[in-house]
Amino acid sequence: MSWVESLLAWGMIYAYALSTVLLLTAYVFNKELLLRYVPFLMVPAFIAHTAIFVIRWQRTGYFPANGEFENAVNGGWFAILLTLYVLLRRRGLIGLAMFTVPITLLFLGYGIMKHPTALPHGAALKSSWLIIHVFFAQLAFGAYLVAAGLGAVFLLKKAKADKGLIHPLYEKLPSLGIIDELMFKFVIYGFICDAIMIAAGSIWAKDLWGSYWSWDPVEVWSLSSWLVYGLSIHLRQTLGWRGRRLAWLYIFAMVGIVIAYWGVDFFVKNSQHIFGVKAGS
């Protein structure tokens, strides 16, 4: 890592960490005023985040998707971009960042500990399908994360409303119906990107390993997590599920997504997708 990258990376991490503290304090202790400062930290952090992404791509010549740090940088980038997009349209939904910022922060921290430097690119990673595959994967991750964040916001508002409590922090949020629809919109967004990711991945696998699908653990995990979202769409469309149950489902579904993207090597040691482990071992 060059010193510019280090400076940007640590600046970004501290700014996201501080945003998390402000968000948590505001929501746990009902200190609405603190929320005003969050964008002042998030926006510069996001600019640094973007700069790291661009510098890394320019320096290595490849779409940065190699190793934990680069994956955290691009996955988190979409999550924060979509969060900022929602905030721009509805300031009241800032609570959503309480979900997306700390999770992005966790991955960035994990990545910077494991593989901050650029890894050598194997022939496998020099394909334009890689860019399509990873791009849509990370976009899907970002959208699902935002949906889960909106799910959390929904549950918080609903809990207060059920108890009959009125607090400006929650009153400023859009109505429960709107949050519910917005949450579903992000699920749809992620679901479509996820589908494109899986199709592009299988075309890439054909070029690389000779077959479109080989029941590799990462493939199975991605398919399963996509199916969970497909199932949730069915539950909404055909059985009329709304609101609370779906919000919980989207929060839990994130576990599957996180495992598919980062955690398969905790379960199996022999996936074709674990490029980093193979490169290092």
Added chain:
Amino acid sequence: MPSFAESVVSFYTGFRRPRVTIVIIMVLLLIFFLGLVVPQKKLYLSRGQYDRWRTDYPITSLVIEKLGLNEIYTSPLTVASLGIFFVNLMVVLAHRIPIVLRRSYLIGGATAAAGIENIREDPTSLKIFVDNVSHADKTSVSDSVAVFLRGHFWSVIGRPAGGSFLAVKNRYSPFGFLFFHLSFLLCLIGGLLLHYTRFSGNLVLTEGQEFHADMSQFRIIKNDPKIFKALPDFGLSLIRVAPRYEGKVGTDLDVIIRMKYLQENLDAVMKVNEPINKGAISILAEDIGVSPLFVLRKKSGEEIQGGYFSLKILRGDEDSFKFPGLPYRISVRFYPDYYEHDGATDTRSLEIRNPVLRMRVELGDKVLYDAFRRPGEWASFGDYELSCRDIRYWVDFLIVREYGNVPLYLGFFFGAAGLIIRLVFTQKLVRVHVAETCGGYKLFIKGNSEYYPQTFAGELDGIVSALKAHLLAEGGTVKGGATG
């Protein structure tokens, strides 16, 4: 007791209920999850590792093996569940075709438009008052509204005669449901075809050598197809292998081939591990090596044997061969561009510029000869002399022939297109009713949207404001609308 026919019908109606689909998807999810947590045979790197797991967990492994869970993706449980999934899919799709047609207003449009005037009683309907300055009757008002909506990409269902009509945006969105769900069937057909028609085998060709459908030329056949066994009319010649330069340094090797597919000839330059696809055939140069032409003669000068031997010696490794019927083992190391530095020997690149071979001849444990020789020089041992007369490259090609790409790619295309049509371009609906009141007309508008009715309320406000402006531009006074 219900009759057999009644039982079949009740099974059929039960089978296509949404809950059944949900249960099937959940069963598949459970199977996939088991495949991730239960050790899978093919995920072990070696047979030894697998056997060790069996010894370490004798009872667990026995249960797992008996249930077929260690090869779960091909187990009868999975195949049966996938079978039920696809049958369910087909049944539901067939049942829903008329629903899709109705939702797209291709059938039953008149029924859908019936009773629109009831929105007058609905307090949530938006209302606009238009005076009768610029419109002769209520049909003229509803015509004008229809023109406005058509201009904003709404389809007007039926004629707006009589003052009531229905307008739909993204009218054909329900077809996305059919496209998306049908794409699973296309992917299934593609996948099955790929699986059952896959031929794959390795073919080693030396420079100048040709392949013309003589299957015995294959070094190994990895997949023998179950159907469509014959390969299409296909030929391959390895013209030559040439170094690829970066600046003046030969960094890698290019494989120059001529391929015949059906009646067509194709010249191509391949790189290692980058496939070339033509029709149903895909060719991949997996490995490159050299084939020296070795000649063996008696000391008297009488040549007794000779031939090209494909050896794995290109990247510095040692490989060996025997002349048929002779007991000598000949081991060879190859230096394509030989040079010496600091007393050591090495090659500058993979390009055959200054070739030198290190040849070792053994008989049992006894080394009879061990020295460096250039092509054309003779190595003497016992009663014989050995020489390398020519060196050519060989390429190990993986040849794959399979059908099924077309349905698979169509599946991907229809899947993505279906999702976008259905979930991005969601259907929106506006019901319009015009009633005459004293001195003018009252327009009632009620909108709805699939998936996002709450968010649509805001969008409808915008549409109604724009409509007000449109009516105003026609003259007279217009009141009410989104805000009142």
